[in-house]
Amino acid sequence: MATFVKVAKRTDIADGGRMSVEVDGWAILVFRIGDDVYAVEDVCTHDGQPLTEGALVAGAVECPRHGARFDVRTGKALCMPAVEPVRVYNVRIAGDDIEVETPGS
Ligand code: FES
Numbered sequence: 865m866a867t868f869v870k871v872a873k874r875t876d877i878a879d880g881g882r883m884s885v886e887v888d889g890w891a892i893l894v895f896r897i898g899d900d901v902y903a904v905e906d907v908c909t910h911d912g913q914p915l916t917e918g919a920l921v922a923g924a925v926e927c928p929r930h931g932a933r934f935d936v937r938t939g940k941a942l943c944m945p946a947v948e949p950v951r952v953y954n955v956r957i958a959g960d961d962i963e964v965e966t967p968g969s
Pocket residue numbers: 908909910911912913927928929930931932945946
């Protein structure tokens with residue numbers, strides 16, 4: 865059974881913003897796009913760069929190191945040099961809280 869943990873309040877992340885969190889020792893990047901919230905592993909699959917400082921453009925985060933882009937909804941790698949997707953995590957909204965499924969669940 866999936867386990868979710870609170871990582872932030874909805875008001876903590878502005879529309880188009882993001883927050884770096886750690887869940888069970890995993891670095892996770894949480895994005896808000898409109899009323900929707902997404903969570904991806906904060907590690908580029910090309911060479912391990914954190915995506916924390918990457919620009920968010922049209923629903924994709926761009927790796928600040930070599931420019932790979934990942935769809936934050938699906939994790940899919942959208943351009944080279946990355947070919948593997950980043951891991952995505954289920955997110956749920958519980959009242960005012962943003963909860964992310966723990967990586968191990
Ligand atoms: S480390 Fe991210 S594109 Fe190379």
